[in-house]
């Protein structure tokens with residue numbers, strides 16, 4: 081084995097030397113500034129240096145029950161440590177600390193397979209803020225924030241996750257006792273999935289159909305106590321448990337919950353938006369979709385906190401591995417090349433790197449818009465809610481779906497070793513792929529965006545004076561029939577994405593109208609167009625992402641070498657997605673068949689240009705080795721030693737002969753069984 085390590089470390093060191101820009105500067109850009117990098121590192125040192133938060137036995141070798149028990153122990157230690165930090169440091173806000181802990185990176189170094197407390201912070205508290213009156217906020221936020229209670233968000237049921245108007249749990253108001261009576265009338269009405277619900281939480285926001293004076297008013301949020309605060313026993317009428325093993329999230333303690341006529345006081349209905357008065361009178365809010373606010377919040381944070389962050393990890397592992405792994409021959413007789421020299425390998429890695437930066441720039445836009453719309457909502461101004469909803473839906477869907485596919489591609493890029501748990505791809509993949517489904521299944525979310533786009537198309541002339549920035553290209557749209565020469569400038573590429581989106585939206589709208597004229601109902605026409613409808617949402621989202629990325633590269637306060645890298649990545653993102661959907665560009669943009677060769681050439685040039693900087697770029701994500709947790713992706717490149725060390729942690733290697741030999745194999749081989 082002597083020498084292997086040196087060769088790998090030399091290979092990766094050489095990569096770093098040939099980098100044309102400062103990786104540290106790109107880290108600062110990625111974090112949002114020098115100060116934010118400092119703060120992130122401070123927090124990482126504080127948590128990751130604590131031996132109590134490290135585990136000697138890898139998670140995968142524990143039983144399901146042991147995994148859960150360890151996750152609770154580590155979560156308690158971890159959150160205790162957060163409280164200690166916040167007590168003694170006021171330089172970093174609580175919000176920032178929780179973001180970095182729950183935001184997919186720091187937390188994953190401690191609990192690889194997810195936190196049972198995550199939904200408490202990410203959904204319960206935001207729901208109280210968004211849906212509770214001032215008095216309810218004062219009561220519940222202080223209890224939840226001080227960790228006197230542990231809470232979850234119980235919306236999905238066994239029978240319905242997407243179609244939340246179809247939820248079956250009922251909450252019927254009884255004016256005589258001024259209570260609501262919660263009930264699960266069927267098996268399919270059992271709550272199913274909420275994180276931490278199984279054994280970790282004693283309170284939940286429960287979404288249920290509100291009945292008062294014999295009338296149903298649709299789904300509303302109620303704070304419900306599930307377990308006794310001392311004994312943790314389920315309260316009378318509460319049927320509760322854990323839903324069992326899953327592809328991932330096995331330490332999140334997702335649970336089920338049923339109610340048998342459980343009574344709760346009237347003030348447990350969160351009444352910021354809708355109210356039930358003592359006598360049972362229902363008072364409706366301006367917009368019944370305000371009840372859906374928490375979902376928007378989570379969709380917004382998933383884009384960067386889950387999609388970009390997990391893809392960045394995967395591509396860091398695969399790129400570093402590709403710099404030290406040598407295989408095959410490029411030219412006969414020459415030494416085996418680093419696998420990153422193969423153009424096909426570059427095509428697996430570099431578009432994923434570009435996608436991380438692309439998602440990040442859109443995520444920043446989305447977060448800013450979310451904060452500004454939330455302020456408007458507090459003033460009663462709902463004008464920008466539809467645009468926020470439409471963009472949160474498509475960005476959540478496209479970012480998680482791209483990350484899902486690209487993480488798999490990064491695993492493929494690592495050959496057989498990518499399939500080892502010690503590569504960390506299984507955990508990265510399983511935690512990301514869940515996001516394709518949770519918080520709104522992606523197809524369903526794309527159809528929400530499509531609904532907004534089709535509506536915007538029909539109104540584009542009437543509203544062109546007030547049209548929002550993300551839709552302006554629809555009112556500017558002129559079909560691309562008039563010949564215009566194709567060019568590979570960024571402005572032409574961005575324009576081509578807009579033309580494709582607008583052209584496809586126009587086609588879908590006309591197709592729906594055509595089917596309706598043929599006698600379809602509008603619902604049937606919608607369903608019969610829905611494949612293309614999901615594609616218009618994707619096209620709109622891609623055009624938006626390209627546009628946002630281009631603008632970011634123009635205004636970023638960075639040195640010229642860093643800007644050059646960003647521009648190359650932006651162009652690669654555009655060219656890659658153009659070629660993936662080349663048919664659409666031929667139909668709807670100025671691209672002609674005779675131009676396609678030049679686009680393919682440009683792709684090859686960009687891959688070659690990014691090649692020398694690839695390791696430097698992924699280094700700029702600056703993942704601590706404990707966060708990456710990968711035998712293939714550690715900073716020093718000592719891949720083979722780490723794979724070997726990880727294999728020797730297998731409990732099977734603790735003894736030379738396993739007892740199953742004596743019990744079964746030997747009698748079997750000797751014909752005695």
Ligand SMILES: CCCCCCCC/C=C\CCCC(=O)SCCNC(=O)CCNC(=O)[C@H](O)C(C)(C)COP(=O)(O)OP(=O)(O)OC[C@H]1O[C@@H](n2cnc3c(N)ncnc32)[C@H](O)[C@@H]1OP(=O)(O)O
Nearest residue numbers: 182183235241242243244369372375381385469518519520
């Ligand atoms: C730092 C990062 C850390 C992150 C860590 C995350 C870890 C957490 C892990 C897991 C958590 C997962 C939690 C969950 O999954 S909770 C459950 C989430 N469930 C869903 O998302 C359900 C999806 N379904 C829906 O959202 C809706 O039911 C629907 C698909 C939108 C359909 O609803 P409905 O049928 O009522 O609506 P319509 O289609 O008829 O549309 C009516 C109009 O309403 C508008 N609309 C819809 N939704 C919203 C919204 N959220 N906000 C604003 N407006 C909305 C829609 O556009 C229609 O408008 P129109 O004007 O056209 O009539």
Ligand SMILES: Cc1cc2nc3c(=O)[nH]c(=O)nc-3n(C[C@H](O)[C@H](O)[C@H](O)COP(=O)(O)OP(=O)(O)OC[C@H]3O[C@@H](n4cnc5c(N)ncnc54)[C@H](O)[C@@H]3O)c2cc1C
Nearest residue numbers: 234235236240241242273274275514517518519520521523
């Ligand atoms: C890891 C994980 C954690 C979760 N955590 C929570 C939680 O904390 N709290 C909570 O309440 N929930 C939680 N969920 C539930 C999650 O929000 C739902 O699973 C999700 O919203 C999808 O709903 P569903 O499972 O009913 O899928 P379905 O809606 O049954 O989807 C099945 C298929 O039907 C298609 N489909 C459905 N409706 C339409 C339509 N209108 N048009 C076209 N196609 C359609 C979908 O595209 C999909 O292909 C979690 C789920 C997971 C996987």
